[in-house]
Amino acid sequence: MQPFDTRTAILDVSARLYADLGYSAVSMRDVAGVVGVTSANLYHHFKGKDELIREALAHVFTQKTAPLAELLERPDVTGERLEAFVDHFVRLLVEDRVFFRLLVRELVDGDGVRLRDLVQSVLEYPFRLVVGLTDPQQPEGERVLMAVSILGIILGHVQLAVLLPYLPGGQPEHADSSVITRHVSAVLRRVLDGTAESI
Template identity: 35%
Template sequence: MNVIKENTRQTIIDISIKLFAQSGYANVSVRDIAKEVGIKPASLYYHFDNKQTLYLASIKESFSLKASVIAEVLNRQEPAELKLKHYVYKLTELASEDEPFCRLMQREMLDGDEQRLKYLAEKVFQEQFDAVGDLVKEIDPQCDPHMSVISILSLVLYHMETRPFQMFLSGYKKEHNQVDFIAEHVFKLLMNGLPESK
């Protein structure tokens, strides 16, 4: 009867990612997920032990995909400054096109327990975090790489997080939501600070 779907488990995860990202863990019921998958609620329990397990599988899936895509930019042979520029652009692009990932990330920052945050930090982000840390240290050997990397992430991700809010603040233009525009702004700021003393 089911022609398209050959892997229900994967479908469940994909839909769960979408729904959990949209509305948060508590606001999505197993019935909501089942309905969208086209399955009865009880059938979810054939594939996953419980709701928590399904949620965990979803964030693992969503997060591990991203990390690998980013890695590519950081492994190129380029001068540090250019590499940073490409990283900023890639990260902005990624954050822009995969909203569920961003929202899940935000939600984890808010509600993720210690164990989950530790897992995410060590298994998913550490490698990328360290690589960018090395990068900024090349640009300024005296800087605090930990703080600097967080700042880079701040600039990119917060611009994304606040997108639905920005349009109500003064001076908003359509360009402010475009990937290249944001990436360029961030990169310039990272290089020169606010005063554009070229």
């Protein structure tokens, strides 16, 4: 642990550039240039480009998922765990552009191994919570589908937000995390209350 850890700096820069440009468009020279070292130095810290990007992904995902897990481990005393989860997840996706873009990129480009890693490091925990919010009297398959719908509506909402300036009636304010959180919470509460008292 040094005051300025070169390896960590490389991981941070790699994650940001990969999130913005994608795997093939970010070169080892680019990363090195932003960090302020030579590209040869990158090969001292990492075996190659594949390993660098893979570790950068794990670096960001483990970093950003910890607070979410902490939230989910708190007991639900107010019955507003759904709102708290939506608020936190929307805020994470809207306000952390790097995290959001890494997530979407993995969903579209990830192979089987990387998708399983993504689930285990980021999505499995919130997924279990959301399944727990669905009607326990429904069969397992229905509850899984409902959980996917809930996570999907949040992801889709954030993803479509970039189109709002070009959609008829769309205002950029509709992409604010507070607006999205309020709206999605209301929709989900209506859906969940229609099936069971799940709080």
